[in-house]
Amino acid sequence: MSERKISIHEDLESLSRAAAETFLDLSVRAVRAKGSFSAVLSGGATPRTLYGLLAAPPFKEKIPWRDTDLFWGDERCVPPDHPESNYRMAEEAFLSRVPIPPENVHRMRGELDPAEGAKRYEDEIRGFFKGKGGEGGGALPVFDLVILGLGEDGHTLSLFPSTAAPDTSPGTSHGKSERLVVGSRVEKPGGHRLTMTLPLVNNASNVLFLVSGAGKAGVLKEVLEAPPRPELYPAEGVNPVKGGLIWLVDKAAAGFLTKIKET
């Protein structure tokens, strides 16, 4: 299991700036090392501030957008122009304002039947990494960065305590060894969701949680300080196999932490 780093910031703006600096640093290093940078975006409201920073100086000019490929960790099963769409939020917050080639933006097709949308996205991910000379056969792709949020109920991506763990047993994904993307039904706006699975996320080189606000103080304490109960708090299932795990939290969200010292 990887080292877990926790960084406590004054407020959302400050933690978002730290996230933007991490995004920039990882993108420059990845492109320098292998000519490409792959990042998975989170939905929800928290990352909006980060996305706005990426579309403004100094980040807009320094990020190697031409060699950056963006994916989503989850999506609501709605059309891309729907107010609930995670794609629409990112499009408005930064994608429409940075010089990233359209073919480098890999949207989850929430408008499709969930099973079809999941299959297409799984194929798109595998095709992308094969094209980059990455994993062959059933090996899990390795994203350079995955950005995640934390729901007040302990969910992350669209892995909710109420939804049965998606079937990731071997052979359940078109003959490949692990499911990368599944559909899940949730009692939330947009009903069905598409979500990346934990094996895929845990294979990333870097995972970054962004957690802000007093409303998250209770769940953050459970996830970071209480004995693990991933069936109740799916976010506890995020444990990168080899990659780094960083929690960027603000003081309000960290308000109940007693054991954790900033690392």
Ligand code: 6PG
């Ligand atoms: C989504 C997200 C979800 C989000 C958490 C936190 O599609 O809603 O992917 O996992 O990260 O619900 O959301 P907030 O940032 O809005 O609190």
